[in-house]
Amino acid sequence: MTTVEPALETAPSAVEGERLTAPPGPDASRARRRRGGLTPYTLLTPAMIVLALIVGWPLLQLIVTSFQRFGRAQVFGAPPEWVWFENYADVLSDPVFYGVLARTLIFSGVCVVVTMLLGTLIALMMMRLPKGFRLLLSVGMLLAWAMPALTATVVWGWMFDTAYGVVNHVLVNWFGLEQYFQHSWLIDPLSFFFVAGIIIVWGAIPFVAFTLYAGLTQVPDEVLEAAQLDGAGGFKRFRLIVFPFLKPIFLIVTILQLIWDLRVFTQVFALQDIGGIRALTNTLGVYIYQTSIAGGDFGQGGAIAVITAVLLMSISIYYVRQVTKEEEL
Structure with a gap:
């Protein structure tokens, strides 16, 4: 009995001691975060150096060029003339630039909306397809995704060709739309x-x-099944359950698509070579090329590129902030 009583007496005090222990505060969590010391920064240093050389140095050169009068003579060795903000003033006072900017924003917005809508519908369809059909659809989409943009543009350009395009052939011979005979x-x-x-x-x-x-x-399947048992239809389940659950993914994908579509170049430039009118179909990427490379005004082209970079950077900062918020939650 004497050997058991001390244990019985010390047990409640140990339990009480545990109950009185306060949970770790924010200072303890910050200390745990700093426990790595300089190791994370040391590991990131090589990648940051490479990134600064690959991205930072060309960006710095672009900014410098945008403050200079830099034409074809400077390409062959003539010293550039510093004009500071004159290139920016010329660009921002040019109505053609605002027309190109508005055209790019509208075109990118429409592409993003259609892409997100069709991509969402296909993703929902893949959830319902049998395994074999889902695999076949996945392979087809992977082939479309892996095809280079220039190759895809040339193939689609053939399909919409004025004289031999399959689109005009189908519209005329299958649907009887004679107005599309050799339609450009x-x-x-x-x-x-x-x-x-x-x-x-x-x-x-x-x-x-x-x-x-x-x-x-x-x-979670059980949440969807419970909503279905409560009488919620497919659209209501998507709006009240699926979309809130996937809201961070929708946000990130939408912002990425907007950034990619704003800087599109290959598809528009290649279609212009096939038969488009450049002055009426330029987007920002093609307009920068036409001003600097084709037009020989690298200073003004650099100013347009910097303005475009600021626009894309603003969207990217918003994207990073949203990702950070989701990680904190």
Whole structure:
């Protein structure tokens, strides 16, 4: 009895001591974060140096060039003349720039909306398809995603060709639309951007569909089944359960698509070579090329590029902030 009583007497005090222990405060969590010391920064240093050389140095040169009068003579060795903000003033006072900017924003916005809508529908369809059909659809989308942008543009340009395009052939011979006999899709700016939008959306849908499909597989089935038993239809389940659950993924994918579509170049430039009118179909990427490389005014082209970079950087900062908020939650 004497050997047991001390244990019985000390046990409550130990339990009471544990109950009186306060949970670790924010200072303890901060100390745990700092426990790594300089090791994370040391490991990141090589990558930061490479990133500064690959991205930082060309960006610095671009900014310097935007403050200079830099033409073809300077390319061959003539010293550039510093004009400071004159290039920016010329760009921001040019109505052509605002027309190109508005055209780019509208075109990118439409492409993003259509891409997100179709990508979401395909991701939902992949959840319902049998395994064999889902695999076949995945392979097809991977092939579309892996195809180079220039190759895809050339193929789609053949399909919309005025004389031999399969699109005109189908519309005339299958649907009896005689007005599309040898119809030129690329001359009119509206139909030009319709074709360019098809190419861009076609190449971007696989990324959206695969990303959202991966998120859909993580939605709890029991929550969806409970909502279905309560009488919620498919659209209501998506609006009240699926979309809130995948909201961070939708936000990130949408911002990435907007950034990529704002800087699109290959598809528009290649279609212009096939038959489009450059002055009526330029987007920001093509306009920078036309001003600097083709026009020989690298200073003004650099100013347009810096303005575009600021626009994309603003969207990127918003994207990073949203990602940081989601990680904190």
